[in-house]
Amino acid sequence: TQVTVEYDGDRPVRVDTVVVSAQHEPDISLEQIRGDITEKVIKAGIPAKWLDSRTKFYINPTGRFVIGGPVGDSGLTGRKIIVDTYGGYGRHGGGSFSGKDPTKVDRSASYAARHVAKNIVAAGIARKCEVQLAYAIGVAEPVSIMVDTFGTSGFSNEKIAEAVSKVFDLRPAAIIRDLDLRKPIYRAVSNYGHMGREDLGVSWEKRDKVDALKAALAK
Template identity: 35%
Template sequence: MHGYATRETREFLPRPYVIAQHLVRKLDQLRVNDPAFFWMKPHAKVTVVSSKHKITQVTILLDHASDIPANEVLRLCLERVIEPIMGDISGLEVRVNPYGAFRGGEFVTGSGSTGRKTAQDTYGGLIPHGVSAICGKSPCLPDRSGVYMARFVAKDLVRSGVADNVLVNVGYTGGREEPTFLQAQSGDGKNLSGLLGVYDFRPSAIIERLDLRRPIYQRTASYGHFGDEQFPWERRETLQMTGVEGTTAMVDSVAGPVTSHPHSTSSPARKAAGVRWGTPASCHPL
């Protein structure tokens, strides 16, 4: 499982992915609220291409009624979606349904046990991601809780000023709750793994800390799992972390573990590191 955060945007996500999120949200808002978009169906795909920190291409695939002309679809998308978000689009290659009307984007062709692509749910394929889908998985499985915790920790470290971007990698194996692999690295190659000791990556502790047993997952069905501060793995509650390789960091906490585990908040190692926690959040059944 992988978690990533960057100072590139206020969402702590890669800029092309954030732009794609904004474009999809705008399309959905217009479909629901604007009569001019009566022809649009509830399925769209957006691809944003970046080269050398510059957005070079935007592609939009829309499922829509058959009686709307293609040039009208392009005009409305440019005027009401792309230009308001992108601003000056000179030099930007824009494609809207480049192969003709986008058809069959509903359950007939999109159903399956995996659900939406993991790349779309996480970082848009710009950052490594696991092979297991997140949507539909129980938070009791590290496939889901581990991904959320890795993102939570990466975002904490970037917010703290440790690095401008951080990638956290965590691996698990059957029959063992502790991760078998745990690593953090900055974009310039600095090893930040020594800062991970104050975090508890056991799935049971992650569920407790992020309060993952609540029915909060309907919102993850669209626009991805990251960037929305309503999700507990995206929120910030500040506590002071000191004494780790001479680093002082402001770490976000939603809830603290309640057991005296070697990686729990009540362990002597964490107390020595100066970590302070709030009251653990209550845990509700799914």
């Protein structure tokens, strides 16, 4: 499950998106699952004042979800989650890299977020930047792009996020394409972290969107 909440400053004002992927018995229809989850889980758990006509529900967006658990999600994963990134300095969504191929946004979108943040700082737009991306299974576009410059930018976080959405294609397949993530590069980053590795020439450390970001913010 994933809930995206819209804020006005530090005050929550509405729920923008709700994602639920629920495994079910093979004789249960997708329509029943979606109806039951909407009425008995989402609307029962989220107060009505937070939901409106623009709230998006993604319930089992890839379709039927009969096979799950160890059979559907086998393999090594969940290792070295903090040392692989920023050593606890930055906030972390909880998805690890180890054992995952680049089709998993836990890995590829983390690289994309690093690429975005690095170019924002390299462009002189901010001195410090954290980028958060959120996805729903089966939905290509991120359901949320959030930028936090911790008061170090002359632009609002919202304006920078808008520029990011124009300059960077953050769909998973596009990230794989643009950062060339199908190459056998992962053994090299399995030690000493994945971020800041300019010594390895990894694609997410490139400062190749600086001019495009400046142009987007100048409009």
